Amino acid sequence: MATRPGILFVLSGPSGAGKGTVCKALMERGLGLNLSISVTTRPPRPGEKEGVNYFFRSKEAFEEMIRSSKLLEWAKVFDNYYGTPRDFVEEKLAAGEDVLLEIDIQGAMQVKQRFPDGVFIFLIPPSATELQARILGRGTETEASYRARFGAARQELAMMREYDYVVVNDVVERACDRIAAIVAAEHCSVSRNMHLLDEW
Template structure:
């Protein structure tokens, strides 16, 4: 019986406000066969966000229970809120041969890299720190103190870029999506994956 090819784990992260959610929403409208993993968070939903679609919104107490039960692939505390990825769903999808896209914070991405070193790690970068601050301010959802905290954190997170496989500048959403789609296609065409597939196929023809 032919072994099911393992799906790709694609991890997209970057500073808060860089546009991860916007880019992922645009990617989902394209004809790319991947499963979008929904993260859990304790932060309140922003206008237009839907529970179970954008995030699983939960309480701090319930999230901490998930940590204790080791039910999260990764988790991080960011600006007084928890964020994390349910482990079981991701592992089931990869085993079924489906690509999984994780949109997570930088702290969480580095945790995932330790557990899935063969994942595809993409750092979404703003055109400039000035533009990043403008995007955060434009949301109109955070106080000046929170915005300042996010900018301090963003500078620290930019230093983590060295741990990623690819860097994509989010200057325009459609261009960023084009670059990410090209990365996914290139990863599927890597020699290591193609050799395994075709050697198995040739063996079956003997």
């Protein structure tokens, strides 16, 4: 029997939604998801590690990856590049394994064009007040960058209609419960299980 392709799950949302925190907690649940590590030109934040949180590259190295088509998607966000290495994602899906991308909205829309069968999950904070607190709580933002991020986040919320699911990140564990339920439901969808008719 031929191996069924894996499912591509894309988790994104506005800056400050808590994507990284939720993604880390989700991976600890052992759902069989392969996390794709993004490449970025921004400097590491305190505690971030090369090859764990991101692959940190120079602007020149990143632009060479663009030219050589080594990225599934890429975007420039607040003067820094972010992208998803192509080979890892395509190889895992072809082997029947699920892949999780944690990327920004620009990148998610690029991936949606290439993988329309992917599952797109929009993560949002419970309120604008909470969003402000999370962005400020990083302690890495200048006044100008904070205003830019908060303004962009409000605009990005309008992109929710382009996604399959929305998950409110009020409590990390509850957000993970909801995403785990989405993963289980997608594996049980009729469209992904038509091979059962042939086998019967």
